[in-house]
Each structure stands twice: as C-alpha cells, then as structure tokens.
Amino acid sequence: MQPIIEVHNLRKEFKAYSSRTGLTGAFRDLFTRRYKIVSAVNNISFKIQPGEMVGYIGENGAGKSTTIKMLTGILTPTSGHIRVNGMNPHKQREQFVRTIGVVFGQRSQLWWDIAVQESFRLLKKVYRVSDEDYEQHMSHVIDTLDIAPLLDKPVRKLSLGQRMRCELAAALIHNPPLLFLDEPTIGLDVLVKLKIREFLKEINRKYNTTIMLTTHDMTDIEALCERVIMLDEGKIIYDGELERLRQQWAEGKEIQFRFDRTVNHLTLRQITVHLPVEWSPTEKENVWLAKVNNEQVISEVIRQVAGQLSIVDMQVNQISTEEIIRNIYEEGIKHG
Incomplete structure (x- = not known):
C-alpha cells in the first residue's frame, strides 16, 4: 500500500541572530550581525499509511510544529524528501491543499x-465542493459536532470550545483523506474534548481519514492513537505502537492514597524506609502517590501505610503515559 505520508531525511534549518552586549555591541550589530544555524528538524524519516491515527509528540521546541508546517506546504524544507497524498506539498501547493484538512489550535x-455558516460557504467555494457533496457530508459533521445552533453566530461571539468544534468542521468541508491537528483541544473543557475525540474516531472509521495529531494532552493520544512518533531536539527518538512504549517503560504501578489529615514527605519515607517506593505529592489535598517498580511489594506498601496512617481512599493505577514520556525525556533515553 502506498503511504499517504512519506518523509525521508527531512531537515529544516533557521538562521538565528545573536545580539552583542552593551552599547558598543549594539552599534557593531548595525553593520555586522552574528548568527548561527539552528536545526529545528534534523534528518527525520517516517511513513504513515492511509487510515492511521498517529500521535506526533515532543516537548516545546522539539520540532513538531515545524514538521507539520513542512508537511502542509507552509514551510520549505532545507533538505530531504516529502510526499504527501502523492504530491510535493510546497511545489504543488494549489492542488495539494485540496487534499488535506488542517486545524491549528491557536489559529x-x-x-x-x-456568521459561521458564511465562513463555511466561502470555504465550500474555495475547495470547489458541489452542493450535493456539501449537504451530504456536512449535515453529518454538523449534527455529530452539535454545532447547528452556532451556524448563524459570528465567530467572535463563540466560546473557545464552540469555536474549536466549528474549526474542525471547517477543516472537513471537502472531506479530505488526511487531517493534521496541531493542539486541537488546547484550553478546552473535558466534555468538549470527549465530543471531539468521539467525532475523530467516527470519521476515521467511516471515511478511513488519516489523522496526524500533535498535542501535549496525553489523554488525547491515549484515546485516539495506536502509534506515536516521539521527537526530541529535532530527531525521532521513538516510532512505534503506544502499547509497546508502555510495555517497555511502564515498570510497576502507582498507588494513590488519600489520607484523613495532612501528611508530609518525611513521614511517608520513614514508614516505607525499607521498601523500594518513591513518594510524590499531587495537586489534591492530602493525596499522595507511591510509585512501586516491583509489583510484588504493593501489598507490603499498603500494609505498612495502613498500619500507621488513616486512609480515606486508595487506588492502584498503571503508570500514566504522560509519566512514562516525562521519564524518558528526563533520563535522556534515546530510542529510535
């Protein structure tokens, strides 16, 4: 099967100017500027097949948005090879944009x-969508995203959640085979996020829409993507199944304790001093997490804590994907 996205040795460099210090330095900068070449994306290669939902993740400055901008034709690569929907995004720009949908969370x-419906009509003309295709496809999109009551409202009067649902609908007016989502749920409440996730699953199932998602919200990744590509300093450090990533790095479990009173870190460490456990506080009052790498000692940790402190509530969880990825970055582990 022909990949819908094919990237080989893709590289993007930017020229970054550095200012000299002091008044003399500022004067010298008027005549000669010092600069260095910064590599935002550094020789990455990957393929995405039709119908895949792929999470493209990394810390701020890792090169995610730069990659998306090259894949959508906004930026021209410094070097490397890109084929998206069988085309070169920045050389076949006019033809190419009719085959993709893009949602940037902050644009x-x-x-x-x-009114929203007037924007939809303008985009319908831009993408040359027939009346019949528009009615058939968009009636389903509008109904599923529950935006019919919003169509006659100006965009400026919409809440963030309402606007993002309309943005997603606008990106799908021409029913593209490929959808790029860059932080689509940023700042949204839980109910709106759930609605958007369910909608994305449905269009993937119904139309086999390929989705490439960049986000810092790991619950989005867990809910939607079986595969993740992890980027660090412009390089791919992991490309594979999310479940395999969890199996490789999710050693042990987390025990969440809620106590009836305030407990400090020193007390908890003293109670479990002879056990391999790491304690960390949470944002919730009187709630602590115990990370246990060896699952065989879970019952002993619970027994020791329950013997000396009053526990209001307790639950044992798998290590979260967010925690796994944070640990990978913090420990500087590089896996390709």
Missing part, C-alpha cells in the same frame, strides 16, 4: 466577524 481559518 483560526474562520472569518471573525461573519
């Missing part, structure tokens, strides 16, 4: 002062 493709 809008809707016109601010006109």
Whole structure:
C-alpha cells in the first residue's frame, strides 16, 4: 500500500541572530550581525499509511510544529524528501491543499466577524465542493459536532470550545483523506474534548481519514492513537505502537492514597524506609502517590501505610503515559 505520508531525511534549518552586549555591541550589530544555524528538524524519516491515527509528540521546541508546517506546504524544507497524498506539498501547493484538512489550535481559518455558516460557504467555494457533496457530508459533521445552533453566530461571539468544534468542521468541508491537528483541544473543557475525540474516531472509521495529531494532552493520544512518533531536539527518538512504549517503560504501578489529615514527605519515607517506593505529592489535598517498580511489594506498601496512617481512599493505577514520556525525556533515553 502506498503511504499517504512519506518523509525521508527531512531537515529544516533557521538562521538565528545573536545580539552583542552593551552599547558598543549594539552599534557593531548595525553593520555586522552574528548568527548561527539552528536545526529545528534534523534528518527525520517516517511513513504513515492511509487510515492511521498517529500521535506526533515532543516537548516545546522539539520540532513538531515545524514538521507539520513542512508537511502542509507552509514551510520549505532545507533538505530531504516529502510526499504527501502523492504530491510535493510546497511545489504543488494549489492542488495539494485540496487534499488535506488542517486545524491549528491557536489559529483560526474562520472569518471573525461573519456568521459561521458564511465562513463555511466561502470555504465550500474555495475547495470547489458541489452542493450535493456539501449537504451530504456536512449535515453529518454538523449534527455529530452539535454545532447547528452556532451556524448563524459570528465567530467572535463563540466560546473557545464552540469555536474549536466549528474549526474542525471547517477543516472537513471537502472531506479530505488526511487531517493534521496541531493542539486541537488546547484550553478546552473535558466534555468538549470527549465530543471531539468521539467525532475523530467516527470519521476515521467511516471515511478511513488519516489523522496526524500533535498535542501535549496525553489523554488525547491515549484515546485516539495506536502509534506515536516521539521527537526530541529535532530527531525521532521513538516510532512505534503506544502499547509497546508502555510495555517497555511502564515498570510497576502507582498507588494513590488519600489520607484523613495532612501528611508530609518525611513521614511517608520513614514508614516505607525499607521498601523500594518513591513518594510524590499531587495537586489534591492530602493525596499522595507511591510509585512501586516491583509489583510484588504493593501489598507490603499498603500494609505498612495502613498500619500507621488513616486512609480515606486508595487506588492502584498503571503508570500514566504522560509519566512514562516525562521519564524518558528526563533520563535522556534515546530510542529510535
């Protein structure tokens, strides 16, 4: 099967200017500028097959958005090879954009002062979608995203959650085979996130839409993506199944304790001093997490704590994907 996205040795460099210090330095900068070459994306290669939902993840500055901008034709690569939907994104720009949908969480493709439905009509003309195709496809999209009551409202009067649902609908007016989502749920409440996730699953199932998702919200990745590509300093450090990543790095479990009173870190360490456990506080009052790498000592940790402290509630959880990925970055582990 022909990949819908094919990237080989992709590289993007930027010229970064550095200013000299002091008044003399500022004067010298007027005539000669010092600069260095910064590599935002550094020789990455991957393929994505039609129908895949792939999480593209990494810390701020890892090169995620730069990659997406090259894949969508906004930026021209410094070097390397890109084929998306069988085309070169930046050389076949006009033809190419009709085959993709893009949602940038912090940028809008809707016109601010006109009604949402007028923006939809304008985009329908831009993408040359027939009346029949528009009605057939968009009636389903509008109904599923529950945006019919919003269509006659100006975009500026919508809440963030309402606007993001409309942005997603706008990206799908031409029913593209490939959808790029860059932080699509940023700042949204839980109910809106759930609605958007369910909708994305449905269009993937119904239309075999390929989705490439970049986000810092790991619950989005866990809910939608079986495969993740992890980026660090412009290089791919992991490309594979999310479940395999969990199996490789999710050693042990977390025990969440909620106590009836305030407990400090020193007390907990003293109670479990002879056990291999790491304690960390949470944002919730009187709630602590005990990370246990050896699952065989879980019962002993619970027994020791329960013997000396009053436990209001307790649960044993798998180590979260967010915790796994944070540990990988903090420990500097590089896996390709």
